[in-house]
Amino acid sequence: MTEKSPRRPRRDDALSRERIIAASIELLDSGGEAALTFRTLSDKLATGPGAIYGHIANKQDLLAAACDAIVSRTVDLGAAGAAPAQTVRTVALAMFDAMDAHPWIGAALTWTAGQLTMVGIIECLGQQVRALGVAPEKHWATLSALLNFILGVGGQNAANAQAARTRGAERAEVLGAVADHWSQLDAQAYPFVRSVAAQMSAHDDRADFLVGIDLILQGMLADAGR
Amino acid sequence: MTEKSPRRPRRDDALSRERIIAASIELLDSGGEAALTFRTLSDKLATGPGAIYGHIANKQDLLAAACDAIVSRTVDLGAAGAAPAQTVRTVALAMFDAMDAHPWIGAALTWTAGQLTMVGIIECLGQQVRALGVAPEKHWATLSALLNFILGVGGQNAANAQAARTRGAERAEVLGAVADHWSQLDAQAYPFVRSVAAQMSAHDDRADFLVGIDLILQGMLADAGR
DNA sequence: ACCTGAACACCGTTCAAGT
DNA sequence: ACCTGAACACCGTTCAAGT
Numbered sequence A, B: 001m002t003e004k005s006p007r008r009p010r011r012d013d014a015l016s017r018e019r020i021i022a023a024s025i026e027l028l029d030s031g032g033e034a035a036l037t038f039r040t041l042s043d044k045l046a047t048g049p050g051a052i053y054g055h056i057a058n059k060q061d062l063l064a065a066a067c068d069a070i071v072s073r074t075v076d077l078g079a080a081g082a083a084p085a086q087t088v089r090t091v092a093l094a095m096f097d098a099m100d101a102h103p104w105i106g107a108a109l110t111w112t113a114g115q116l117t118m119v120g121i122i123e124c125l126g127q128q129v130r131a132l133g134v135a136p137e138k139h140w141a142t143l144s145a146l147l148n149f150i151l152g153v154g155g156q157n158a159a160n161a162q163a164a165r166t167r168g169a170e171r172a173e174v175l176g177a178v179a180d181h182w183s184q185l186d187a188q189a190y191p192f193v194r195s196v197a198a199q200m201s202a203h204d205d206r207a208d209f210l211v212g213i214d215l216i217l218q219g220m221l222a223d224a225g226r
Numbered sequence C, D: 001a002c003c004t005g006a007a008c009a010c011c012g013t014t015c016a017a018g019t
Helices: A017-031 A039-042 A050-055 A058-074 A085-103 A103-108 A117-131 A136-167 A171-183 A191-202 A203-223 B017-031 B039-042 B049-054 B059-074 B084-101 B104-108 B114-130 B134-167 B171-183 B191-202 B205-223
Strands: none
Touching: A017 A039, A017 A058, A039 A050, A058 A085, A058 A103, A058 A117, A085 A103, A085 A117, A085 A136, A085 A203, A085 B059, A103 A136, A117 A136, A117 B191, A136 A171, A136 A203, A136 B134, A136 B191, A136 B205, A171 A191, A191 B114, A191 B134, A203 B134, A203 B205, B017 B039, B017 B059, B039 B049, B059 B084, B059 B104, B059 B114, B084 B104, B084 B114, B084 B134, B084 B205, B104 B134, B114 B134, B134 B205, B171 B191
């Protein structure tokens, strides 16, 4: 499949914001946040560390731009024709998948950063909140609950991935160790944690995520009088 | 109020894990995560940076211990006598207050880290989940939703505090700027975001947090058949 | 105008040397 | 046994010098 680009490409070796971001994503995906350095990045781009500052303000900006690139290419807001609850599920799952495939996103993604992609997601989810009949004065609090849950999952996911990397283990091993520790706790003091240990280590992150989304959706429906 | 300690204090100038953590918390509270350095810390403790490694494994360990100290002193799990939903609210709000007073917690707190404090919170919340009649096979997913929401709020709170600090502004100013930006978006493409901008900048974080907790609680009740 | 890369002011962490 | 603090291998960021 030879793909013809609509316009003739400019000099391909020119440094550009896009090339910098693409290279950053490769580094982040392969080695986590620690792998992205202005030195590793400029090596990859065959230039000096200072050259990057011509296109990017600082490391925070770089990380935010990389997040934006992934999220905007992963989350498709076109499915707005479906029922409100289903649209929420679809968009939320797309965010989950993006954060699962690129755990570093979870540590950097913020809704205050002002990226247009994030605003688009807020708009989309917000319209479903409205369509579900939530009282207008609760629009923001409800949307914010949805958002904070989604970003919270991403953040914990990032922490798990990070813990796995520093220990040189798989994520499942890390969770297995936690479950092991939990199942050895005192039965009198920690009955719940003990009983849930097996469930925790065998769980499906994606399914659990959806349970959380549905919990919030059900709460919204109850609020709106079904 | 001269407080008499129960035992005679040992040599007060001896370096200890507790003194290191107390000093770390002071630095984190006054200047955020960037203010905690092995150099600033050892200056404050009138010693060399290397001395700290006798009591603490590394910076991650230090941060986790500081979180643990705050959370364990703030969250009182003694109120387990109340109704399940109310106990969830009380514990969750205590976590919120801890993360609000010490925003750096939100960026560092993880449930996999294995601190006993966090396990205690999971146990407490988990017992309420069970008492509310959630189906046993959903115990973990439900608890995890609660936890991820709480930690998500903390994480976003930390990001906001950090953004405010780097811009040398108050947190309210940062949110005000976001609201401003939102209210100037295209009315056709972003009706929800525009309409919610005012609500967002005028909101009460704590009240919104409670709305989120109640949403999840209502979802749990609906799940359990009321 | 844009890139280059040495230099600056820091980090976390280690470890020989002290007491 | 525990502390000390210089030293190591890094960071993000800047800026004179080049093209």
